[in-house]
Amino acid sequence: MTYKILAGAFIFVLMTMPVFAAEEKKLSPSEIVKAAPASDWTEIDPQNLLVLKLKTGTVIMQLATKFAPLNTDNIRTLAHEGFYDGLSMYRVIEGFVAQGGDRAEKKHLGGGIKNIKGEIISKSITKDSFKSLELKDGYAGETGFVGGFAAGRSSDKKETWLAHCTGVIGIGRGDGADSGGTEFYVVLGHALRYLDRNITLVGRVLKGMSALQKLRRTAELKKGENIDIENPIISLRVMADLPKEEQKTYEVMKTNSSSFNRLLAARRNRPSSWFLETPNYVDVCAVNVPSRLKTMVGKQK
Amino acid sequence: MTYKILAGAFIFVLMTMPVFAAEEKKLSPSEIVKAAPASDWTEIDPQNLLVLKLKTGTVIMQLATKFAPLNTDNIRTLAHEGFYDGLSMYRVIEGFVAQGGDRAEKKHLGGGIKNIKGEIISKSITKDSFKSLELKDGYAGETGFVGGFAAGRSSDKKETWLAHCTGVIGIGRGDGADSGGTEFYVVLGHALRYLDRNITLVGRVLKGMSALQKLRRTAELKKGENIDIENPIISLRVMADLPKEEQKTYEVMKTNSSSFNRLLAARRNRPSSWFLETPNYVDVCAVNVPSRLKTMVGKQK
Numbered sequence: 001m002t003y004k005i006l007a008g009a010f011i012f013v014l015m016t017m018p019v020f021a022a023e024e025k026k027l028s029p030s031e032i033v034k035a036a037p038a039s040d041w042t043e044i045d046p047q048n049l050l051v052l053k054l055k056t057g058t059v060i061m062q063l064a065t066k067f068a069p070l071n072t073d074n075i076r077t078l079a080h081e082g083f084y085d086g087l088s089m090y091r092v093i094e095g096f097v098a099q100g101g102d103r104a105e106k107k108h109l110g111g112g113i114k115n116i117k118g119e120i121i122s123k124s125i126t127k128d129s130f131k132s133l134e135l136k137d138g139y140a141g142e143t144g145f146v147g148g149f150a151a152g153r154s155s156d157k158k159e160t161w162l163a164h165c166t167g168v169i170g171i172g173r174g175d176g177a178d179s180g181g182t183e184f185y186v187v188l189g190h191a192l193r194y195l196d197r198n199i200t201l202v203g204r205v206l207k208g209m210s211a212l213q214k215l216r217r218t219a220e221l222k223k224g225e226n227i228d229i230e231n232p233i234i235s236l237r238v239m240a241d242l243p244k245e246e247q248k249t250y251e252v253m254k255t256n257s258s259s260f261n262r263l264l265a266a267r268r269n270r271p272s273s274w275f276l277e278t279p280n281y282v283d284v285c286a287v288n289v290p291s292r293l294k295t296m297v298g299k300q301k
Numbered sequence: 302m303t304y305k306i307l308a309g310a311f312i313f314v315l316m317t318m319p320v321f322a323a324e325e326k327k328l329s330p331s332e333i334v335k336a337a338p339a340s341d342w343t344e345i346d347p348q349n350l351l352v353l354k355l356k357t358g359t360v361i362m363q364l365a366t367k368f369a370p371l372n373t374d375n376i377r378t379l380a381h382e383g384f385y386d387g388l389s390m391y392r393v394i395e396g397f398v399a400q401g402g403d404r405a406e407k408k409h410l411g412g413g414i415k416n417i418k419g420e421i422i423s424k425s426i427t428k429d430s431f432k433s434l435e436l437k438d439g440y441a442g443e444t445g446f447v448g449g450f451a452a453g454r455s456s457d458k459k460e461t462w463l464a465h466c467t468g469v470i471g472i473g474r475g476d477g478a479d480s481g482g483t484e485f486y487v488v489l490g491h492a493l494r495y496l497d498r499n500i501t502l503v504g505r506v507l508k509g510m511s512a513l514q515k516l517r518r519t520a521e522l523k524k525g526e527n528i529d530i531e532n533p534i535i536s537l538r539v540m541a542d543l544p545k546e547e548q549k550t551y552e553v554m555k556t557n558s559s560s561f562n563r564l565l566a567a568r569r570n571r572p573s574s575w576f577l578e579t580p581n582y583v584d585v586c587a588v589n590v591p592s593r594l595k596t597m598v599g600k601q602k
Contacts, residue, residue, distance in 0.1 A: 057521075094511045095467060120577070138437055138582040166396060166491040175575060189510075190467040190491050190586050194571065197578040209490075210395045210521065213514040220358075220511065270495065276421070276478060277498040281439040283584075285491050 026271030029263055033290045036259035041251040043294065044148075048072070049239035049250060050079055050203070052100075054089065055232065057211030059186075060239075060250065061169055062291070063203040064149050067162050068119035071171055071202050074181055076238055078112040083182070084236035088228040089215050095189030098212045099172055100233055101182050109182070118177030119200045125151075125160040131255040133264070133284055139163075139193040143284035145260075148252040148291060149204060150284045152196055162201035164192040165285035169203040186212055191285035206250060206291045249294040263290070327572030330564055334591045337560035342552040344595065345449075349373070350540035350551060351380055351504070353401075355390065356533060358512030360487075361540075361551065362470055363592070364504040365450050368463050369420040372472055372503050375482055377539055379413040384483070385537035389529040390516050396490030399513045400473055401534055402483050410483070419478030419501045426452075426461040432556040434565065436582055440464075440494040444585035446561075449553040449592060450505060451585045453497055463502035465493040466586035470504040487513055492586035507551060507592045550595040564591070 027035060044062055052059040063072040078084060084100065087107065091099035105114075125146055130153055132144040140152030143163065150163040162168065168187045173180030177200075186205055205212070216230040239247055253260050267287055269278040328336060345363055353360040364373040379385060385401065388408065392400035406415075426447055431454055433445040441453030444464065451464040463469065469488045474481030478501075487506055506513070517531040540548055554561050568588055570579035 094514070136437060136439055138584055139580045177577060188514075192587075194568070194580055194583065194587065196580070198576055210518050213395070217511050267495070274476060275499055279440045279495060279497070282495065283439055286493075286495065 027262070027266065028270065028272060029266045032259060032263045032266055033253070033292075036253060036257070036290075040254055040257035040259040041292070042254050044250045044252055044291075046240035046247060046249070047076065047238060048203075049206075050075070051235075051237045051239055051242065052084075052208075052211075053234040053236075054211050054215065055234065056214035057208055059208035059211050060206045060248075061203050062148055062206050062250070062252070064147070064162060064201065066125060066146060067122050067149070067151075067160075068171075068200050068202045070116055071119050071181070071200050074113050074116050075171075075184065075202055078110070078182060079236045079238050080241055081110040081112065082235070083107060083110060083112055084233050087233045089212075089231040089233060090218075090227050091185070092212075092215045092217050092227075092231065093188075093219070094217050096187075096192070097170075097185040098188055098215055099183060099185035100231075101172070101184060103183070103228075113181050115179055116171075116181035118173065118180070120161060120177055120197055122160045123158060125153075127155070127158075130160060131260070133282070133287075135268075135281055135283075137284065139196055145255040145284075145287075145289055147255065148289040150287065150289070152284075161197050163284055164195045164199075164201070165204075165288075166191055167205040167209055167288075168201055169205065170195070171200045171202055173199060188212060191283075193285070206252075207293075251292050251294050253290040255289060260289070263287070328563070328567065329571065329573060330567045333560060333564045333567055334554070334593075337554060337558070337591075341555055341558035341560040342593070343555050345551045345553055345592075347541035347548060347550070348377065348539060349504075350507075351376070352536075352538045352540055352543065353385075353509075353512075354535040354537070355512050355516065356535065357515035358509055360509035360512050361507045361549075362504050363449055363507050363551070363553070365448070365463060365502060367426060367447060368423050368450070368452075368461075369472075369501050369503045371417055372420050372482070372501050375414050375417050376472075376485065376503055379411070379483060380537045380539050381542055382411040382413065383536070384408060384411060384413055385534050388534045390513075390532040390534060391519075391528050392486070393513075393516045393518050393528075393532065394489075394520070395518050397488075397493070398471075398486040399489055399516055400484060400486035401532075402473070402485060404484070404529075414482050416480055417472075417482035419472075419474065419481070421462060421478055421498055421501050423461045424459060428456070428459075431461060432561070434583070434585055434588075436569075436584075438585065440497055446556040446585075446588075446590055448556065449590040451588065451590070453585075462498050464585055465496045465500075465502070466505070466589075467492055468506040468510055468589075469502055470506065471496070472501045472503055474500060489513060492584075494586070507553075508594075552593055552595050554591040556590060561590070564588070 048063040050061040089100040137143045142153040171180045172183035267282040349364040351362040390401040438444045443454040472481045473484035568583040
């Protein structure tokens with residue numbers, strides 16, 4: 001009888017082994033990012049990267065040129081000409097935004113434009129370039145990703161817009177869609193999705209959110225303190241304009257790659273046994289499209 | 302003919318005036334909070350407030366005793382006995398959490414408990430005490446509020462749980478629901494809803510998120526730096542234990558009040574003409590149940 005049980009157990013092991021072998025090892029989100037092959041990444045054009053230097057650290061930003069060609073061109077021109085250098089992050093509200101630029105409206109604009117046409121909704125982004133999450137959302141008919149950016153979409157209207165996720169960069173405006181151009185803000189806390197389809201968004205922070213989080217808050221200034229002095233913008237530069245030895249190459253994960261598909265699945269349901277429950281859901285702002293510094297021997301570290 | 306047009310215009314004005322007059326003036330969310338009558342607020346028991354002092358500022362926390370009676374009692378006991386004083390915020394991850402406590406597991410626990418029963422899901426919270434948002438959500442069957450806290454609910458199972466919104470306070474755990482008790486964390490960035498129904502949550506930050514955001518990040522420490530020295534917990538105290546002259550009274554808006562109903566409506570659709578589009582939606586973590594310092598002449602400022 002013992003023999004029969006052992007034999008049975010042996011057969012059971014044999015039967016289940018191929019199943020285990022065939023099943024892909026379930027990786028965590030960070031393991032999926034680490035394991036992603038080079039072909040699942042794409043380099044970001046250094047013309048589309050901004051480097052913001054603050055007293056609290058350096059912020060690397062990726063421009064969303066597809067969504068806002070005029071506005072990203074404008075901010076690039078302004079950065080190229082050194083417009084922002086010596087200005088400040090003059091409006092910092094906990095859990096909301098850190099806003100920078102020229103609040104005094106005194107600085108010479110050079111080739112930049114003060115009130116540029118708003119680019120809030122794109123009609124030129126095709127269904128094919130929109131990677132849908134295929135999950136419900138309260139703010140948009142559909143949500144997904146275009147390049148490295150979280151976006152909403154209305155399929156019937158063929159309209160696509162960037163989502164106000166944490167770390168997204170917007171162009172402050174007054175009344176009307178076309179009333180901004182130079183003043184930018186970064187979303188600091190929980191996503192501000194109610195601002196979707198209301199403001200031109202121009203990019204996202206790839207690295208250095210903590211430098212923005214460490215800025216002095218407007219509401220916390222003491223008497224006699226001046227926010228322009230507390231939160232100076234040391235410089236804002238286009239990566240491509242930096243001296244070669246200071247330039248760094250960043251890559252973003254392709255959202256049409258199998259690694260990104262695996263990442264989305266792992267974010268919907270974390271594979272770790274630590275989890276007691278998984279929601280089989282993820283909201284678009286809870287997925288940060290991975291980016292990384294490209295390391296090349298002898299060139300960068 | 303000019304007369305007829307004018308007369309017509311006059312009649313039109315007369316006809317529309319009563320409509321405008323009858324319509325309540327649309328207030329912004331912050332105006333609604335300011336206009337809320339005293340009866341729409343309730344005082345928070347000072348036994349349910351914690352005061353965390355850090356080098357970067359002071360954090361005021363509200364305990365969710367209904368959801369986690371054992372765990373909030375435990376953290377209150379530990380704070381009462383000064384357990385956290387001199388410990389540190391030893392794990393700070395940008396956009397994720399700031400975690401504090403006794404990572405070395407060296408400190409005498411006194412009346413506190415190291416591994417306490419998890420209180421992840423409540424079966425005792427009734428439908429009546431749950432203020433439903435009545436809007437769709439990807440992570441929970443239903444979302445809403447209990448007291449000052451954002452929560453998810455499964456109506457069929459009669460289960461209610463706190464939602465991992467920005468500023469929520471959780472009890473770190475190892476494997477299994479009952480493997481934590483002393484180590485707490487605060488959600489720093491976008492809501493971490495995938496952690497819902499996985500961790501005991503004990504409260505939320507009412508004030509002072511910026512003090513947590515200004516902590517040194519674990520990943521940014523330089524060689525030779527020690528996070529325990531960088532991010533010390535100066536003290537963590539129960540408000541009721543402080544000397545009378547240091548105690549402050551906080552109030553929270555009643556979620557069954559008409560002010561809160563108005564606030565939810567204004568968050569779904571901002572009434573300002575600045576908005577080009579409004580979503581007629583708000584996610585549960587985008588609503589912070591208002592709280593305020595109660596000011597009494599001659600007592601507090």
